[in-house]
Amino acid sequence: MIEENEIITDATLDETGMNGLRDRIMPILETTSKICEATASLVYKHEDSEISIVTTYEGSDEPVVSAINKISGMLDPGDGLSIIQNIRDHEQASSLLSDVEIEKVQFYAGASLKSETGNNIGVLCIHDSKPRELSEDQKQLLRVMIDGAKAQLLLYKQPELSKDSGKKLKTYTALLKNSADLTFLLEPEQGKITHVSEGVEKELGYSLDMLLGKPFTDILLKEELDGDTIDQWFLIAKQHKGRYTAAVRFMDHQKRKRSYMCEFSADENHWYVTARDISDRKEAELGVYELKDKLQKIVSVATDLIYQLDWESGDFYWGDELTDILGYPHTEKFVNYDWWLDKIHPDDLKRVTHNMENTVQGDKQKSKLVYQIRTFDGSYKYVMNRIYVNRNKDGMTENIIGAIVDVSDLVELEEHSKRNEKSLEEKETLLAEIHHRVKNNLAVVSGMLQLQAYNETDERVQQKLIASTERIGTMAKIHELLYKSSGFEKLRIDENIEQLISSLVSTHDESLDLNVSFDMEPVELNIDYALPCSLIVNEVITNVLKYAYDDGDSGSLEVCLYQHEETVTLKIRDDGKGLPEDFNVEGKGSSLGLVLIETLTKQLKGTYSYTSLDRGVEFKLVFDKSDNKVEESNSE
Known part of the structure; x- marks a missing residue:
């Protein structure tokens, strides 16, 4: 159920525009609420009329509205996502809220939404009546929802931003009128004059009508400048905004030469030039x-x-x-x-x-x-x-x-050896950060697939989504081990296999009592080998858990890994029901899992086999871990 609560003070809003904003915001709030399992609210600030409109999903009442307004106003807009797990433990927040408000809102997570100019235009938050924590996946997805809400508010705020530009123009005009120095306002690309202070006409004899649209350099004695210095400032304004100073000589309306010190500064819309008479200083020079x-x-x-x-x-x-x-x-x-x-x-x-x-x-x-x-x-x-x-x-x-x-060359020689020593460490740090980010991104994708699986009514589709989630989780685990390891060329695949299998077994149906034993030598692989090898293990173990045993069974699983010179051998044995009569060992025309095993083994340039035992099945994978790059899959 969707409920909306408005707090309006002495103003009337365009209901058509506001309703359109609510229609666009509500799907974002609904998704946010479901992902984070809490009430999602949007606080929109209308600065001119001091109107606050609170739109929530999953309902709210007056104490909730008051509480989130106080908390949102308290937090620093520049801090990004702010999370208060327990309002009672937060000294500043608990001092602002009444006892009734604290009972209604004990958990808060949100962020200020800011325009490109840095103005605060709103807040998107989630809240709950009891203390709680957010997972990393929920935090990542909450940030995505925050960006979506910001985009919608910016669209709605566009007319107000145009009004702000008009106010700035009035401020510039007042500045020109009251400046003690000669002041020029120029357009940014070619430096043409758009406005001048009153002092320009008094000291130089030029009215605004005489100068309007003319390049600023037209009233300078160019032969006394060093080339086209000032013209070049105008050409590179967008790349090198800043403050420039130059001593120049103007030719006034009476053809007299006047010396001035000019300061140039720029923003995205104008160049500003202030000129101060330095004729006395020139004599001293x-x-x-x-x-x-x-x-x-x-x-x-x-x-x-x-x-x-x-x-x-x-x-x-x-x-x-x-x-x-x-x-x-x-x-x-x-x-x-x-x-x-x-x-x-x-x-x-x-x-x-x-x-x-x-x-x-x-x-x-x-x-x-x-x-x-x-x-x-x-x-x-x-x-x-x-x-x-x-x-x-x-x-x-x-x-x-x-x-x-x-002495740049001498300093460079001294620092060259230091840079070489740091180079390897910096590259390893960069690679660690890349693997960390890849792992986080895969976790977000996995979380989104998991949410889709939970909402899927078709059981077959649901199972496929869950299987995809597990495969992505396997890849994420590899990248996690990489950014935690001391090097990136070598990864302990035996440790990864043990963690992967233990995770799959522990999350499987509790009705299966499976005893897993490991007999593995330390084997190091680079990521080109570690990733496909881990994915193969994921598929094999998933098949064992799905098909080798019936509900309520107990069994044992043996995992062996060893290396002879450059050849790596992996064996996985179960004591389950064995292979079905129609089992196709090459995976052709069979399940996606077997097709993946076939494809990934080709990438490793290795071989695999399934062998029926007196009781159960043995899977065997053999490949050479030489330094040659593994073969890339051509399957679609």
């Missing part, structure tokens, strides 16, 4: 050229990148080798201290700044440090930075002169 001329003769024969840092003002002056070593254009030769810090790799930044501060504040005049610095193309180089601190008569730092040399 003229004095720097005198110092540059004095140093030029000294550094002209050097291959290092020379720089000077004015410690008080933070002005940073690079030598001509800036382009050769780091790739930055000459327009970036006169920057500031923060520009340099922004280029240092995040992993090295704290260490570099600490070293610089200790050198400046201490008594040392010289220091040397190796770190990574970002080049113009976005890559990083290892450099050695040697600095000399110039102090005044009071011992206070006035400026720092430094030299940077590219």
